[in-house]
Amino acid sequence: MNSYIFETIEHHKESPAKIIITSIDHSDYHWHYDYELIMVVKGEIILSVLPEFCLMQEGDIALVNSKEVHGFQNNNQENICLIIQIKNEFFDLSDDKNQAYYFYLNSAKEAVKPRISYTHFQRTLAQIGLESGHMKKTSNLRIQGLIYMLISDLFDYIPHDIQQFANEAVQNTDSEEVLKIIRFIEKHLIYDNLTEELCKSIGMSEKGLYRFLKSTIDMTLKELIDVTRLNHAIYLLSYTDKDNSTIASECGFCNDNTFYRCFKKMYGMTPLVYKNNTADDKKPKRIKEVQGYLDYSKREAFQLLKKYVEIEGGLRLDAYAQD
Template sequence: MSSYIFETVEFKNQYPVNAFVAFIQSSSFHWHYEYELIAVLKGSITISVSPKPITLHKGGIVLVNSKTVHEIKSEGENICMILQLDPALFKKESNDSSNYRFYLNSVLDEVPVKIRYSHFVNKMAKIVLYAIDQDKKNCYRLRAEIYSLIADLFEYVQYDMIMKSDQCDRDAALLMNMIDYLKANLSEPDVINNLYKELGMGEKTVYRYLKEHMGISLKDMVDTFRTNEAKRLLKNTDKSMGCIIDECGFGSENTFYRLFKKSTGLTPKEYRQQKTEIEKKPELRGYLNFEINEAKQLLLKIMED
């Protein structure tokens, strides 16, 4: 993993899931902690993922497993569904140390699923529709469909179970332990020193490990997680700036504003106002509605087929 980019995923709602429709542009080789399901609604894309590159056309679907290096190339115009799922959703208990690798790839079909691939495309369409229209009833439906999808993956798709203690997964397990601890303890002012104690590792050892496997320092990682959590809270809650500063562990207002502006190019207040500004501008609202309406029509057609 050391020669590839580690990508952090920001969850935009109350569940550790991102569900959306988008035009996928090209990306360099990267990897992330989350599982990623990709299905093509229109056009095509090429994904380079082990064992070889595949081209997904309309109706195609692939699951990119947690910690899997991959690259995406755009094949002209496309519209894709994307689900990003926190691995914690796949664990029965909080102390479950298992990791799973699923074999869901409608192009190669080397390990066929026990049900039609269109079943998973349909499940994704429901989840994305509920995510787009998140009124109270759809929030409950969204949660139900997420767990229904995960249950279907376990029932209909072949998978391997990898224990974190396995020698071959030792480095990845250490990284996951770091990420899990940091995300759960962001509000702690001294979270970095506490992590050293939790891992039983020294500062220099952790520094060398992260530089080799992620290309960033522990402080950079903590700053990224804190900023991502602040962005989520600014977009999805009415919590005050002071409350967000405390919950994310920034320590001071100056640190919060400096790191946030460096990451987003905006102040926290400007970032929160973006949604309001879009709602006030008919030309922007019309453009977004057009894109969403086209996506909805494609999703509804999938569910009818």
């Protein structure tokens, strides 16, 4: 499994956002400066924004804030997702570069509800996704207008906080340090003295590491190790023929029972049930050129997006008919 300390997102010079329609296999923990909106168009995925996890089902939308450590995981079935990555500079409403806006948008959790229906955001996101499939000269202009409207709606209707940092360098360093810790854990899952070796590698005491993880991602080291081991177990269950005992050992679990208990607690099913649900004939085809993405039907994706676009305010569905 690969880890990414920092993901560089390339944008078209005339566009404030990068738009991706894809089927997700997995995405290891990473972070980037962009604000990222995810809409599940088909199926379901597991979204991890440390320290929390949530199951996103068809129609759910979520926003990953700038510099948040996050990852995705396929949940045993085909999925199609719309991902919109917006440059963080378009969220700078203040001259203070040490301020950042943190939005609470996740329809799968609904811990904090927006001041407008989720349907409003589904429609806007679907319009952006549909426009991205066109080659018309006006499509980029339309996408820009929709993105600016989306950003305005986030500020107007989504609860958010203003986070103040001592300086931007400290904020970036914390994210990099978290990913450095995760990368070390991934590479040394089977170590009996993993905690001791990790502390030596990063130059922290065990107590200092505990305080750092609690303050940055609100997780203990044991919780982070268990999550990382389970992520690797998911990969092995999905794409190898190894038995449960072998997988438990390769992921660093002390015995099969511990592996079974942790897995069922996290995913609500046993490793065997998960493996049977990802039989070869049920797996989407992998796209080898793109890590973590699977093949999908473009026609199906656009047909599914259309259902979120209502005939309203002069907007016509036939404007999105595919050539």
